[in-house]
Amino acid sequence: MKVYINSTSSISPQQSFDKEEYLKDWASHEGTYLKAQEPIYKDIINPRLLRRMSRIIKMGVATSLTALKEAGVEKPGAIIVGTGLGCIQDTEKFLSDIVTSEEGILSPTAFIQSTHNTVAGQIALLIGCNEDNFTYVNRGHSFENALMDGVLRIKEGSNNILVAGADEMTDEVAAIIKAMDYDQVDVWGEGASAFVLSVEGSETSVELVGTRSLNNLSEEEVSGEAIEFLSHHNLTSEDIDVVIVGMNKEEDSYIQAIKAVIPDTTLVNFKRVTGEFLTAVAFGYQLGVNALLTQSINDHLIIDKGEKTSFKKILVYNHYFGFNHSFGLLSK
Amino acid sequence: MEQLKENLKVAIIEALNLEDVSKEEIDNEAPLFGAGLGLDSIDALELIVLLEKEYGVKVENPEDGKDIFQSINTIAAFIEKNQK
Structure with a gap:
């Protein structure tokens, strides 16, 4: 379903x-x-x-x-x-x-x-x-x-x-x-x-394909979990058009771990809008839905620009101080 | 007494966060609960706190609240009668 x-x-x-x-x-x-x-x-x-x-x-x-x-x-x-x-x-x-x-x-x-x-x-x-x-x-x-x-x-x-x-x-x-x-x-x-x-969508809906939450991951484990999460939904890193991440500082080793396994995609930091807080990721999902519906993302948020010009699948990854990690997958 | 009523109106507006109400709009005789300002039971508790904190007056019997908080006039009369 x-x-x-x-x-x-x-x-x-x-x-x-x-x-x-x-x-x-x-x-x-x-x-x-x-x-x-x-x-x-x-x-x-x-x-x-x-x-x-x-x-x-x-x-x-x-x-x-x-x-x-x-x-x-x-x-x-x-x-x-x-x-x-x-x-x-x-x-x-x-x-x-x-x-x-x-x-x-x-x-x-x-x-x-x-x-x-x-x-x-x-x-x-x-x-x-x-x-x-x-x-x-x-x-x-x-x-x-x-x-x-x-x-x-x-x-x-x-x-x-x-x-x-x-x-x-x-x-x-x-x-x-x-x-x-x-x-x-x-x-x-x-x-x-x-x-x-x-249960039912329309032209202005976005599918929430899946979510997963994990605790206490190393950078290596984050890379592995990202691939495993995509694989669980029959996807590979090439299927992802945009990765929306929550970086709580601009030098964030967990984001590098994501980038290592999903290298050629548009990478976006939603915390440039929200700052850090315990439920900031909610805006990450809202940004993802908006990006899929409007096919656009504000330049202020883009860390790396990928080659794909249309967005169909967006991965949301967030972590809170390296303790709470989560993945979400949005599809249009 | 008139000054007390004016001060009371300002204190009520502030304590109950009645942003859209000015003190000129509050009639001294108009009911504060229900039809008047539309205050409710939580406001009644806030008013009890207000009287004790700002005027040093205690509402000892909660059943008296209905008469005391009827209008600005009745509250002012209660304060004047009980303030030490």
């Missing part, structure tokens, strides 16, 4: 939410991390509900509602969200309230909204969806596991599964990362992307 991505929506540090302006004007960023370019939420979310939402909730809800609308789906078969840090802004507010009030009376909103599953819950409340509602919090595999859940549900007979990945960065988290000397990436970032997975 095939699984189709019937719609996508993304909020990232570059303009990606408005598809007519998708990555058109390249914005330069200042500060310690790449901050998402957010749309005017009042046009998408009921202002009465909007007032309590922190940024991750707004980003997750806005992309999800947009993806559902684009797919023409009112009630999805399930809502599945992946998030690495969850609603960290509300968590910070709640914790700092505890300190400043000396464990006295606390604002209930920040507490209620501080749980990781708030994004998925808010989507369900907004659209009145009583189907399964899951949130995956698995570090660098949070989005991949949400996506895998969506794929398995399609294969088990469900339809129109909403899958989203969302994370927000705050000044506090950025400062903690720096203080922990965990700052070994070019730049940190944030964003949200949402997808509707369906």
Whole structure:
């Protein structure tokens, strides 16, 4: 059974939410991390509900509602969200309230909204969806596991599964990362992307051929796993037109390992848009879908340009600090 | 009393993040919940926190909340009566 991505929506540090302006004007960023370019939420979310939402909730809800609308789906078969840090802004507010009030009376909103599953819950409340509602919090595999859940549900007979990945960065988290000397990436970032997975596709759909997640791989093992993953889908490296990778620094030995076994293809780094964060790969998939539908990729993201001028098959490879690795295959 | 009501409106707008509402739009007698500002039960909890933090006034009996939070006038009267 095939699984189709019937719609996508993304909020990232570059303009990606408005598809007519998708990555058109390249914005330069200042500060310690790449901050998402957010749309005017009042046009998408009921202002009465909007007032309590922190940024991750707004980003997750806005992309999800947009993806559902684009797919023409009112009630999805399930809502599945992946998030690495969850609603960290509300968590910070709640914790700092505890300190400043000396464990006295606390604002209930920040507490209620501080749980990781708030994004998925808010989507369900907004659209009145009583189907399964899951949130995956698995570090660098949070989005991949949400996506895998969506794929398995399609294969088990469900339809129109909403899958989203969302994370927000705050000044506090950025400062903690720096203080922990965990700052070994070019730049940190944030964003949200949402997808509707369906049994049937159309002209504007892309097939999600497969995904695979692995942990603790050496560079040599990454090369082997890439070939094995393609082989599992009856493909060789020559069949791949574009490889979309998530390099968290421009000198990345894992990307060299991918390049060694898929040498003559267009190589694209999606983290030049998103920066590094635990669910950044969601944008990698969204970029892949967009590339297959528009047959174009912004030059700012291209590391190596291959000779193929049309794209039919795209491999997505991401790793988070060499610990969490994942492969995904998109086909048009 | 009038100054208290004006300050209260500003504090409520800020605490409840009522971005689209200005203090001029809040009638002193209009209901805050339901038809008026459309506040809900979570807002009621936020208002209890606001009164304690900003005005040092505790709502000891939650059942009294319905009368206390009826309007700006009733909240201001409660603060004035109970503030030490």
